[in-house]
Amino acid sequence: MSTRAVILKNISANLLLQLITALGGFILPPLIVVTYGSATNGMLASVKQFIAYLTLLEAGIGAAAIVALYQALTAHDNQLRNRILAAAHHFYRISGSLFAVALVVLATLFAWLTRHEISANLTFCIVLVMGAVNILDFFFFGSYRALLTADQKTYIISSIQAVSIFANIAVCYWLIRAGYSILSVQTASTLIQAAKFLLYRRYVRHHYSGLNQHYDKHHPYHLQQTWDALTHQLTGLLIFSSPLVLISLFLSLKDASIYAVYALIFGAIKMALQSLSQGMQAIFGHSLSTNPAQTRHNFCRYNRLFMCFLGWVYTCTGLLLAPFIQLYTHNMTDANYHQPLLAILFLFVGIIENSRIPAMTIIMAAGRYKATKPQALLEAGINITCSLCFIQIWGSAGILLAALISFLYRSTEMLHYSCRHILSLSFSRPLILWLVIFITIAVAISIGWQPISNISVHNYLDWIKLSLITGLIAALPFSFLLLLIYRRPVQ
Structure with missing residues (x-):
């Protein structure tokens, strides 16, 4: 095959x-x-x-x-x-x-x-x-x-x-x-x-x-590298599993339920993005030792495609989240599920966190668990320390702010390590691509926010119709960007 x-x-x-x-x-x-x-x-x-x-x-x-x-x-x-x-x-x-x-x-x-x-x-x-x-x-x-x-x-x-x-x-x-x-x-x-x-x-x-x-x-x-891989699993689970644990301990189960609803939505988005990396780890793992040049070429194309897809997904999310939350939590009356600040922070955290998926895929394919262990430990330390401090001040929003800080560090570091130490590529081009995608997301949401806010959504059928229109329009800038960069030479 x-x-x-x-x-x-x-x-x-x-x-x-x-x-x-x-x-x-x-x-x-x-x-x-x-x-x-x-x-x-x-x-x-x-x-x-x-x-x-x-x-x-x-x-x-x-x-x-x-x-x-x-x-x-x-x-x-x-x-x-x-x-x-x-x-x-x-x-x-x-x-x-x-x-x-x-x-x-x-x-x-x-x-x-x-x-x-x-x-x-x-x-x-x-x-x-x-x-x-x-x-x-x-x-x-x-x-x-x-x-x-x-x-x-x-x-x-x-x-x-x-x-x-x-x-x-x-x-x-x-x-x-x-x-x-x-x-x-x-x-x-x-x-x-x-x-x-x-x-x-x-x-x-x-x-x-x-x-x-x-x-x-x-x-x-x-x-x-069993224990080195354990360290990565440990830090990952501390970061991604600690929010609900801390909220349950320091706040309440109702706060945990509110957080879980938003986490569910953004978790589904994360899984959709991870689908693009499904099977890529094994493919890169087989080709890294046999054809490094082809691996570099394939990774660059994969990274460009992934980042444009990420930009489109989070642009649509930013524009369609508010009306969806209103429909989804309509019958949930024993707690306040309308939390605009949580929605905004979840959006920022999701963009930064999932930008690391291509770099993480190549690092795992190369089996570089030991070499990247200190960075993983530092990310977990930043995340847990900030979470324990911020939750006392800002509640659930503090958990997300802590995640944003730690993800900014680790996602950038992963991109740098994969480019310099595995693929022997320039770090600047993927970093510039990140910035271009982030700016495009911000501009697209800023332009589309007011028109979408003026549209009444009374049921899921209305929301689906709005989603189709929004998705088609939001795809235009990222499709154009992908056409410009997809076949550019690898450096």
Whole structure:
């Protein structure tokens, strides 16, 4: 299969996954707020973030295994492949056991922290039920995911996940509308998500001959940079999971619910942007060692395409967010979900954060975990320190301001490192492209804000019509810009 076909399949499958995920995100939380209250919605969102912290027990196994598997798959060395998978599977099982213990501790602590707003017994059970899927992932799928990712078959992962999420949306929607308890809903969700592991196992066993994950403790394969990859995972989860944790601890579950609604919308946008990088890590990982010149050429085109797409997406978001929030939170009356300042800060943070995706992709493809570890630690330090200070002064807005400061540093640093130390490219051209995109977004939103504000949006059909018109008009400047720069020579 050609590289272009692989990219197309990976991106298409991931876009389908993100679309279905976003659909569930937009359908279920409002229903949960209306049926069970904002406190329950805030609790569920916070539990997801706490559980995300516990997945650190993966200890960088997956990231290290993916990099190691590039060599084995390129050389068609099944024996080396099996040794790498056996080592990964062994450590996943150890991590899964530790995760199970940590999950019980988390359930106990979180039930105590939120006991004044929600029943402690209910919270305890929900944490255990929600975390059960992760335990299964550790024991049964971790090594398979590494294999499929390294072999440029993330479209298999995305397709199966899309089916399971769609089934989860349908079942949870019916259960909520039928009046079942939130615990029953979460239990059904866990069972549906667990079923996907059977499909993964069936596919891998059928398509990879001679697969053997038996761990020989006398002659084990030693995964390189495992702890360095862990550091990146740790800093990433501290940064991206800490907001709801801090809001739950320092503010309230209702504040967490408000933040979660905006985070849901911008998270869906982030997933759409990440779809353009789906499968690119494996492609760059295979080509960096065999054809560096072609890798530079492909990366520059990919970066230009990605940045223009990012500009278009966030221009549309800036213009269409306010009317969407009004429709989306129309029935959420137990908290004030109209927060213009949060919306503006989320927009700034999203633009800066997602600008790093191409650079991050090439860094991960090259396996430069150890070399970039100090910068990752510094970003986490800036983010957490500022968050703890700013949340006391500005509340949820302070969390976003802290993220903006840390992302400005890290995104610029990632671009510099990838250009200078991996691709041997000039840093100035990608940086100028960033500035041009940012300015174009600002100008486009400034021009379009007033006309769109004067248009009345009464339902989702009105909003969709407005979105189509806005999207077409907003595409013009970025399409013109892409035509100017896409085929420019690499320097």
